[in-house]
Amino acid sequence: MVGFLLVGDNVPFVAALVLMLLIGAAELAGLGSSLVSDADASADLSLLQWLNLGRLPLLMLLVVFLLSFGVLGLMGQRLVAALIGQPAPWFLAAPLALAAALPTTRAAGRLFARYLPTEETTAVDRDTLVGRMAVVVTGEAAAGSPAQARARDAHGQPHYVMVEPDAPEDVFAEGETVVLVRRAGATFFAIRGGPALQDARL
Helix, strand or coil: CHHHHCCHHHHHHHHHHHHHHHHHHHHHCCCHHHHCCCCCCCCCHHHHHHCCECCECHHHHHHHHHHHHHHHHHHHHHHHHHHHCCCCCHHHHHHHHHHHHHHHHHHHHHHHHHHCCCCCCCCCCHHHHCCCEEEEEECCEECCECEEEEEECCCCCEEEEEEEECCCCCEECCCCEEEEEEEECCEEEEEECCHHHCCCCC
């Protein structure tokens, strides 16, 4: 088994599983948010939304994707090796595993969201978050480049939303407190929240 994992064409899948374990260890150590601080969540916002970003934190989606990609890739390589005697070339196997991992991540994300109500609650209309404070938790929010932020509804439940500055010249750094002033589709627009507006519960 170890020899199979060390085959060169299996490296992308083994690396994905190792990275997943490292992220899990860093999360337990309280360093998880820093691992994705430079991620550009707006690079393909529609894909992230399809994968259930908002129902689950970006970091959890990343872990689920890495697990799906690694396991499905190794399963596929095992099957190919049983049929032809050796794994498929990585440049053929990796795209196929990626294509299978995306819908798997989406399905797993929906399943996990049902059992993690503390991360997101569907009982509250997201429009009710307008006027509430949020903390930027992933990346840097700029005009045309939203970042992930955490806000709490009237019941104290956290919601993960995509936030963009309402004023084009503003930029919100990770850890900064903002006030959500309006919503357009899946994106909330915000203004900077001063120290007097900060809510310790965020």
